Amino acid sequence: MKGPRYICVHGHFYQPPRENPWLEAVERQESAWPAHDWNARVTEECYAPNAHARILDAEGRITAIVNNYARISFNVGPTLMSWLETERPDVHDAIVDADRQSMELRGGHGAAMAQVYNHTIFPLASRRDKVTQVRWGIADFVRRYGRRPDGMWLAETACDTESLEVLAEEGIRFTVLAPHQCARVRRPGGEWLDVSGQRVDPRRAYVTELPSGKRIALFFYDGPISRGVAFERLLDDGYRFAERLMGAFEPERDEPQLVHIATDGETYGHHHAYGEMALAVALSHIEADPDVRLTNYAEFLELHPPTWEAQIAERTSWSCAHGIERWRADCGCNSGTGWHQRWRAPLREALDWLRAELDRELEEAARELLPDVWAARDAYIGVVLDRSEESRQRFFDAQCERALTPAEVQRALELLELSRHAMLMYTSCGWFFDELSDLSTIQVLQYAGRAVQLATGLFGDRFELGFRERLAAAPSNRRDYGDGERIYDHFVQPSKIELSLVGAHLATKRAFESDPGDSRIGGYEGTLLEHDLAKTGGSRLAVGRLRVCSRITTEAADFSYAVLHFGDHNLMGGIRPFGNAARHVGLHGALSHPFGRADLAEVVRQIDRLFEGQTFSLRHLLLDDREEIMRQLLADRTRRMEERVEALYDQTAPLIRFLESVDLTSPPVFGMAAEYTLRARLRAAVGAGLAIDLVTVSRLIADAKEASVALDPVALGRALQETLEQVVEALAAAPEDLDLWATAAALAEFVAGTPWQLDPRGAQNGLWRLWAERLPVWRARGITEDPHARERERQLLQVAAGLGFRV
Secondary structure (H helix, E strand, O other): OOOOEEEEEEEEEOOOOOEEOOOOEEOOOHHHOOOOOHHHHHHHHHHHHHHOEEEEOOOOOEEEEEOHHHHOEEEEOHHHHHHHHHHOHHHHHHHHHHHHHHHHHOOOOOOEEEEOOOOEOHHHOOHHHHHHHHHHHHHHHHHHHOOOOOEEEOHHHOEOHHHHHHHHHOOOOEEEEOHHHEEEEEOOOOOOEEOOOOOOOOOOOEEEEOOOOOEEEEEEOOHHHHHHHHHOOHHHOHHHHHHHHHOOOOOOOOOOEEEEEEEEHHHEOOOEOOHHHHHHHHHHHHHOOOOOEEOOHHHHHHHOOOOEEEEEOOOEOOOOOOOOHHHOOOOOOOOOOOOOOOOHHHHHHHHHHHHHHHHHHHHHHHOOOOOOHHHHHHHOHHHHHOOOHHHHHHHHHHHOOOOOOHHHHHHHHHHHHHHHHHHHOOEOHHHHOOOOOOHHHHHHHHHHHHHHHHHHHHHOOOOHHHHHHHHOOOEOOOOOOOEHHHHHHHHHHHHOOOHHHHHHHHHHHHOOOOOOOOEEEOOEEEEEEEEEEEEEOOEEEEEEEEEEEEOOOOOEEEEEEEEEEOOOOOEEEEEEEOOOHHHHHHHHHHHHHHHHOOOHHHHHHHHHHHHOOOEEOHHHOOHHHHHHHHHHHHHHHHHHHHHHHHHHHHHHHHHHHHHHHOOOOOOHHHHHHHHHHHHHHHHHHHOOHHHOOHHHHHHHHHHHHHOOOOOOHHHHHHHHHHHHHHHHHHHHHOOOOHHHHHHHHHHHHHHHHOOOOOOOHHHHHHHHHHHHHHHHHHHHOOOOOOOOHHHHHHHHHHHHHHOOEOO
């Protein structure tokens, strides 16, 4: 008799942390265009689609939208989840909800696994760092999912016995490894069998007896199928994917079998476009087979505890054929660019030297503030996840033997942040790719730079030189960069942010905003203490005082500032420590008097004199804020120019139509005015949200055609997409509104026929929820109870058909 058969698909969803360590926010990354940054881009291509994956019929119509996360096994990196929680809470919540759904499906066992906190290579980490990484990963998991994790993902599946010991000590029941990471196995009461070279049978769970006497279960995933998914285009066909999984069972085995694979989660949508749809189809196909059950690792462990033992191949990983050398040597593992990786060893040596120096200073300096600094670091994850004052106070109440002064609190936080960044600088991606100047490597250098800066403030300037000397030994493949020290100067030094620069940002923004109050920039908070704004002609002068405080370390300072804007991009500012009230009053008078008589040249001279080299322009501001401020600065001029262009079009439109009717060409300037005006008016009409008037939209399209104006399908598609999403959101809030349903039906019909490029997935997701929640209610009502129920049902189905659903 054949034993029970199970299938488990695991996705390791992870992005390296990308926050500027000084700002604690992700800055614009041009290589991720059109997205703001790579986190945002991969979210659009993978993380969000997997929360709402489409299943299509043979005609390409949607038959279902499913949350893939609920039916697979997955881990999402803690630093990525933190970013999602802030920037894409809808995706974050869908992932958390998937774990809850999977508990209902899998006998109380959630799909989510934890992950070591910031993806450091465990065999190369100290035991102390291993413990903190595991405890931080568990704490982050508990906060999000409301339960303790059963399993934990090791970065790059890099493993040694000590790593397994730490997992077991912290209550982790299992982890997942690659098949070549198994050295030997034995059946109950049997002899050890050599299974090196990927000969382990992946269809059962194993247990490892550790030297401490503890045990941990191991799953070795199916290598060939995982490779097919990741690299051999198995996701081109979801049915073929499912058949490959279901064909991997041993036909006549009478014991339970688990066919399971593990790949980067980004395979499903980012590396392979529409891979999430292939996954959804495969899972549905498997679910339809009564002889196979989808499961996750925790459920399988409960149903079929392992009886076979396994011993691991020490210091191995899933992505390096040489063990763990990819993260410390020029081993030959790379992306195929032809570049050397001789920089890897010097980079690790530089960071190892820095960590040893910092740890020694940290233990000594923290003793009088935090009796057990390493226990405090383990508990510090509570503050990292919640930067509120209440959270900090709870932490210090638990970790300190006495109440600390504000200065001592700041020093203790700086020590803990120093240690945090000394761990973050070991994020594995820093060594994974081919070149020292890669974004991921620059990121770990930024963490090291932040650690050096904190250490310099705490202990004096004796770390930078030694660190630089060691970085200089790391050769770049690019002649223009040369070595690690030059890369550090080129990329890391300009990333550093002081309180005064934050103050300059806030002062400039407030010079153009009508509601000066508290404001945040990344991990900083600013408070205007005094703000005086004067205007004359087209110029404005803001003079005031503000306080900038780090929400991370509580470091704070008061500044006096001045911002002079004298048209377009011409802006000059100055910022300096506040000093005292009399000095500030003198500054105010020295600037306001010449400004009052419109002597801007004198104002500029006074700013130069009073701020003694601490001046700034738009070029000094952070890119995202610079763009926002420039939009505000140019808004009036842009509006005036638009009005002139539109007036020219309105005057010449009859003439353009006449010339077209007699086959004569309009002067180019007429065509330019028509193109700009009709595009702008159509974009505004399409993007009008609930106020959209399709009659006006159709008329403008006809005008554009008559004037031979080529429309922008991308810009118009984006505007139409936003309107469509607003209408569906309004329906979710008022699902009984017949007029709103009529608007939605007409809009959906228009969308179905438009050639514009829009992404309807957001609207489709909302409509699918409405369909699932409201349609059964309307159908259950009788005509006498709800005479309009049938009409709403008809319109819902009409909208659904227009948005691509099978009705």
